[in-house]
Amino acid sequence: MLDSTIIQVKGAKMERTSKPTTAGILNIISGALGILGSFVYLLAFGFMGGMMGGYYDGMGYPMMGGFLPAIIIGMGVPTFLIAVLALVGGVFGVQRKHWGWALAGSIGAIIVFLPLGIASTVLTSQSKREFE
Numbered sequence: 001m002l003d004s005t006i007i008q009v010k011g012a013k014m015e016r017t018s019k020p021t022t023a024g025i026l027n028i029i030s031g032a033l034g035i036l037g038s039f040v041y042l043l044a045f046g047f048m049g050g051m052m053g054g055y056y057d058g059m060g061y062p063m064m065g066g067f068l069p070a071i072i073i074g075m076g077v078p079t080f081l082i083a084v085l086a087l088v089g090g091v092f093g094v095q096r097k098h099w100g101w102a103l104a105g106s107i108g109a110i111i112v113f114l115p116l117g118i119a120s121t122v123l124t125s126q127s128k129r130e131f132e
Contacts, residue, residue, distance in 0.1 A: 020102070020130055023123035024093025026116045027086050027105045034083025034112035041076030082108045086117075093124060099131035 089105010092098045106124045110117030 016130060017127060019123040019127040020093050020096050023106060023120040023127070024090040024095075024102065026120040026123070027090025027093055027102075027109045029090075030109035030113040030116040030120065031083045031085075031087030031090055031105070034079055034086060037112075038076045038080035038083060041079065079112065083112050086112055090120075093120075096130055097132050099124075099128050102131065 085108040086105045089102045089108060092105065093102040103121070103124050106117060106121040108117075109120050
């Protein structure tokens with residue numbers, strides 16, 4: 001169950017829950033997993049492309065070599081950038097600042113790691129009034 005406290009904000013009472021902190025932590029976990037996954041893309045498939053680049057089939061034609069790993073490496077770069085967005089959004093969520101960035105990070109977390117991203121987006125959107 002989420003804890004809640006009441007705080008005064010310019011004469012109005014506002015409930016302070018742990019939703020933004022929880023969403024931020026989920027974003028940070030998702031971003032870290034995304035960064036790790038993008039490094040796996042870049043290292044594993046880059047190594048595979050280097051190994052396959054010089055092989056020829058029996059008829060003298062080069063094998064796919066660098067083409068397929070180049071596409072997969074191309075997937076690793078956007079994954080890395082979206083994971084960094086999720087990480088930054090998570091930090092802003094924990095700090096309860098810049099709701100737009102926290103929401104963008106939550107949406108990025110959906111792309112990187114679906115279950116954590118959905119939970120984070122729901123929690124971030126429900127706690128908009130708690131951000132500065």
